[in-house]
Amino acid sequence: MHSDHDPAQLLDPKLLTLFVLLYTTRSVTRAAEALEQSQPTVSAWLARLRELLGDPLFVRTGAGMQPTPRAEALVEPVREALQSLRRISAPAREFVPAQAQRxxxxxxxxxxxxxxxxxxxxxxxxxxxxxxxxxxxxxxxxxxxxxxxxxxxxxxxxxxxxxxxxxxxxxxQDFVCLVSPQHPLIHDTLTLEQYQAAAHVQVLSGKSHALLEEALKAQRVQRDVLLRLPGFLGLATVVADTDLVATVPRQIGETLARNGGLKVLACPIAVPRYxxxxxxxxxxxxxxxxxxxxxxxxxxxxxx
The missing domain is CATH 3.40.190.10 (Periplasmic binding protein-like II)
Structure with a gap:
């Protein structure tokens, strides 16, 4: 006994195509022509179809091959199945950026x-x-x-x-330090001593934060963190208006410095690049x- 998922039970697309052609033409000869097959081949396919579906499907009459009630009931599902197979076989649709709406x-x-x-x-x-x-x-x-x-x-x-x-x-990415151009103690360079003596703002955002903390811990560098922020929103304003130092990835540091008039200095501790x-x-x-x-x-x- 075949299970529902037995591939042997699935009808070959060429048999489905024959079914629709016989339904439309009512003629084995014309169906064979349309399929570019010999008449004996198409007769053999029809025999196979009858065997698989357990019904004569088309009966020879004076007016050609007439569909049985079972064939009438099946014609729409068969057409839909062929249409679905064509959709599956169609090449992937191109993506046209200028026309895309998604x-x-x-x-x-x-x-x-x-x-x-x-x-x-x-x-x-x-x-x-x-x-x-x-x-x-x-x-x-x-x-x-x-x-x-x-x-x-x-x-x-x-x-x-x-x-x-x-x-x-x-x-x-490597790390840089941001300071206000008006910082009272830090000017064009930042030493490790100044870094440890300064007050800091800590940004708790992304994986870069964890890398920085690990490096500080490994090198036993203590920071005096006076402000913690969940992200970079507001960081530039805080640094510009205070004497706090921010240690951040270079790209965000340089962007904030450019937009907020801050100073970008080399980081005095070695933080692994990522x-x-x-x-x-x-x-x-x-x-x-x-x-x-x-x-x-x-x-x-x-x-x-």
Whole structure:
């Protein structure tokens, strides 16, 4: 006895095509011509079809091959099945940025909202004016978001991704210190002694924060942290208006300094560099829209 999922039970598409042709033409001869097969071949296919469906399906009469009630009941499902098979076999639809009307969800840190997102949005607006972007946070759920297709891409640093993900390196990041140009004690350089004597603002955002803390601990450097912030919002204003020192990744540091008139100084402690990458799930690797967005990001951000 065949099970529901036994492939032997599934009808060959050529038999389904014959069924529709016989229904339309009422003639084995004309069906054979349309299929470019010999009449004996088509008769053998019809015999197979009758055997599989347990019904004569078409009965020879003076007015040609007339469908049985079972054939009448089956003709619409068979047409739909053929249409579905054609859709499955059709080549993947191209992604045309200028005509696209869809959204992309990109996982990124709040630092990337300031450094990466404006450039990405400008390029997207130029190439695909009706495409919408949504920035969502990078967190422990990011791998799952990418896997389910709830997110299209992640930009940043996501250590320890399991197999099934692709990644592309953009650039390396080191750390810099930001101070106010009016800082009473720190001017054009920052020594380790000054660093340890200064008051600091700590930003608790992203994986870079953990790297910095580990480096400080490994080198037994104590910081006097007077302010903790959950992210980079407001950081530039705080540094500009106080004597606090901020230790941040170079790209966000240089962007905030440029926009807020701050001083960028070399960091007096050695913090390991880290790599900013883009990540996507294997199931989206061949998707034309996802590939377009990845290529766009790579052209903008590779090598910083």
């Amino acid at each position: 959204g992309f969800r990109v996982c990124m840190t709040d630092a990337s909202h300031i450094t990466l997102l404006p450039r990405l949005l400008r390029r997207v607006r130029a190439q695909a004016p009706r495409v919408r972007l949504e920035a969502i946070p990078i967190d422990d759920g990011t791998p799952r978001e990418l896997e389910t297709g709830h997110a299209d891409l992640a930009l940043g640093i996501i250590p320890g991704l399991e197999s099934g993900f692709y990644q592309q390196v953009f650039y390396e 790599t900013v990458k883009q990540y996507w799930h294997a199931r989206m690797h061949h998707d034309p829209a996802n590939r377009w967005l990845r290529n766009l990001c790579a052209s903008l951000y590779m090598n910083g």
